[in-house]
Amino acid sequence: MTYDLITISIPLILTYCASYILYRKNHIKRSLHIRLWNILILITFLVSAGAGLTLISLVEYGIALPISQTLLYWHIEFGIAMFWIAIFHIHSYWKYPQKQDPKESSSKKEPSNKKSAGNKGRKVN
Amino acid sequence: MKKIYVVLLIILLTPVAVYAWNDCPYGLLNDPFPGQCPRYTDTNHDSICDHSQSPTSASTNNTQNLNNNSNENNNSNNSSSDIQKDNSVPSENYYLIPVAVSTTIIYLVTYLLYLENMLKKKIFYKIWNYVLIASFILTGLTGLIMIIIVNYGIGSSWNLTIDFWHAEFAIIMAVSTIIHFHLYWKPLKKVFTG
Incomplete structure (x- = not known):
């Protein structure tokens, strides 16, 4: 069994380039461009990581299921897609200035008011 | 809070x-042959599941086996080389x-x-x-x-x-x-x- 490294990689790279050019030429909003690739990275991560963790668990407990090979196949296919989309994700956020909440400047003065990381510590009440 | x-x-x-880090998923210690779960493995042939042994006790038992079986030098040499191979190759865990x-x-x-x-x-x-x-x-x-x-x-x-x-x-x-x-x-x- 061979894996479709090239047939997955090239269309993905071309699609990202097209999406990026459309955003740069102001045909689509940056938020749409980012959202599209964020959704794709989430889907590929869930499938690839879910299948990978299931496979590790099966190997750890010495369980061989008939679906193991199918699981491995889709883990790799989605893994290839996730690899490229993760690179696009890094590219999208690389040195991109994060939105600075005007209230955050006050949080620097009063660090005790800092909120949790789950809320990104952006808003200070 | x-x-x-x-x-x-x-x-x-x-x-x-x-x-x-204790490898046995059931927390068993020195589980003898044939073992209490399907994961029983015995690479050093001491009739104790490797997962239920700590690496140190496994090597100690192996050393004892090597000393006891002095007339089986060839076999013990083979087993020690097997163990060395096992250490160099990552386990399934x-x-x-x-x-x-x-x-x-x-x-x-x-x-x-x-x-x-x-x-x-x-x-x-x-x-x-x-x-x-x-x-x-x-x-x-x-x-x-x-x-x-x-x-x-x-x-x-x-x-x-x-x-x-x-x-x-x-x-x-x-x-x-x-x-x-x-x-x-x-x-x-x-x-x-x-």
């Missing part, structure tokens, strides 16, 4: 991480729980430091972004190497080692991604809510 929860989580998870729990504990410790204002937000975020990027690069590269190995049918002694490290880095990457979701929860929610 949040700090108390974080401290409680660290306390609860630490024994899991320590205990999980990918340490899923210990690696995942250890990463979570380290995250919780840094999170606690951040909540206590001992760690700047920027540094805290940077640490976990770098952990995610590093684990991603290593997982991705080892994965790509394995795809090339499988696609071109390249067989080498490194295959198992690459597979092992791919799984280890992938576990760290999976946990770091969940941490990434926690750190960027609001932007993540915005992706779906608009």
Whole structure:
């Protein structure tokens, strides 16, 4: 069994380039461009990581299921897609200035008011 | 209140991480042949499941066996060389729980430091972004190497080692991604809510 490294990689790279050019030429909003690739990275991560963790668990407990090979196949296919989309994700956020909440400047003065990381510590009440 | 929860989580998870290094999923010690679970393996032929033995006791037993069976020099030489081979080749155990729990504990410790204002937000975020990027690069590269190995049918002694490290880095990457979701929860929610 061979894996479709090239047939997955090239269309993905071309699609990202097209999406990026459309955003740069102001045909689509940056938020749409980012959202599209964020959704794709989430889907590929869930499938690839879910299948990978299931496979590790099966190997750890010495369980061989008939679906193991199918699981491995889709883990790799989605893994290839996730690899490229993760690179696009890094590219999208690389040195991109994060939105600075005007209230955050006050949080620097009063660090005790800092909120949790789950809320990104952006808003200070 | 949040700090108390974080401290409680660290306390609860630490024994899991320590205990999980003991390989037997049922916590059995020196489980004799034929073993109490389907995972019974005996690479050093001492009729005790390797998973229920600590590495030190396994080597001690092996040394005792070697001393006792002085007239079976050839066999014992073979078994010791087998053990050396086993040590050099990664086992089938990918340490899923210990690696995942250890990463979570380290995250919780840094999170606690951040909540206590001992760690700047920027540094805290940077640490976990770098952990995610590093684990991603290593997982991705080892994965790509394995795809090339499988696609071109390249067989080498490194295959198992690459597979092992791919799984280890992938576990760290999976946990770091969940941490990434926690750190960027609001932007993540915005992706779906608009």
